[in-house]
Amino acid sequence: MDAETLGASAILIHRENTLNEQADNLENDWQQVRDNTKLPIFVQGKINPENIQTILTLRPQVVIIGDAITRSKNPAQEAATIKKMLDEATPPGQRL
DSSP, X not given: OOGGXXXXXXXXXXXXXXXXXXXXXXXXXXXXXXTTOOSOEEEESSOOTTTHHHHHHTOOSEEEOOHHHHTSSSHHHHHHHHHHHHHHHSOGXXXX
């Protein structure tokens, strides 16, 4: 059953931050969700400057970044770095 039928307006793929991290299967998770819905897909969890380019190739409608900024030694600088990366990967007409 499609989530849209149940009244959902978007799907969130949340990747948990844990000390015992398993292999990152975002691409597999993404494909399973994308194959089964036309709803917008949001991505959250374990997003940082090292992997954001890979995540952006999937073209999620929303990227939610938390710990990479809040746990950084310099949150303002980390936020600026990530924003610049997002801006560079997003066409001008689609930027927030």
